[in-house]
Amino acid sequence: MPYDMSRFATNRWIKTHPNRVYTHGSLEPVLSILDVRGFEVHDLFLIGLNDSCGTLVLPSESRAQNAAAALDPAYKTKVYLFGNWDGENVWATDYTRRALDGTTLSGFITDLTLTDGRQVIKDGRWVH
Template sequence: MPYDMSQFGKSRWVKTHPNGVYTHGSTEPVLSVLDVRGFELRDLFLIGLNDSCGTIVLPTESRAENAAAALEPAFATRVYLFGSRDGQDVWATDYTRRALDGTTLSAFITDLTLKDGRKVIKDGRWVR
């Protein structure tokens, strides 16, 4: 029996949606992509760190793999065992938005200039 995702919905910061969907943070862009790509929106906990990255926690490995497939190629993804709760495995899919050229952009630091004046990140990309 898969893990009961309602355990993630006990925080006042988590929003509850129909079909066992729980969200926290910036989630609308990813929910839209998943829905348009045919991924069934049920039994998941979506943590959106910002519009460009986050984590989807799912009760089975196959659902995590399917979420990753639905997000590709617009997002770079990584599926992994999130942990074990109450003796049951919980899986996750991390995602980071890709630019049109296929590179992943920094979701947190968009521009960084060192004290010596050298620019090392511009528009989310490392400058060489």
Template sequence: MAYDMSRFATNRFIKVHPNTVLTHGSTEPVLSILDVRGFELHDLFLIGLNDSCGSIVLPSQSRAENAAAALEPAYETQVYLFGSRDGEDVWATDYTRRALDGTTLSAFITDLTLKDGRQVIKDGRWVR
């Protein structure tokens, strides 16, 4: 039996949608992308401060891999075992928006210069 995702709905900042879809933050654009790409919107917990990065917590590895496939290539994704709750595995897909050229942008830091004067992030991109 899969983990009951409704158990994540524990505070007032989590929005509860039909079919046990839970969201935290401004994640509606990501839900739209998943829906348009054919991913079934049920039994998931979508966490993100904005639509540029976040995590989708799902009750099975196959659903996590399907979510990653639905977000590619617009987002860089990573599927991993989120943890075990009540003896059942819970999986997650992390996502980060890609630019049109395929690079992954920083969702929070747009420019970063170290004390030695070396710029390591410029316009949201890592400088190499």
């Protein structure tokens, strides 16, 4: 039996959706992308502050890999073991929105210049 994602729904900031889907933040656009790309939207916990970056917590590695595949190429993804709760492994897929040219956008900082005058983020993109 997969890990019960409702165990993550521990405060008033977490929204409960049908099919044991829980979200923290305004992340419904990401759920729509997953659905349109053929990912079965059930048994998951979606964490993030906006739809540009966040984490999907899932009960199995295969579901985490499938979520990453559904988000690619619009998002850069990383799948990893999130932790072990009650003797069960819980997996995660981190995602960060990509621009049309494939660069990764910053979800929070749009422009950043260091004290030495070097600009490291411009228009939400890392400057190399």
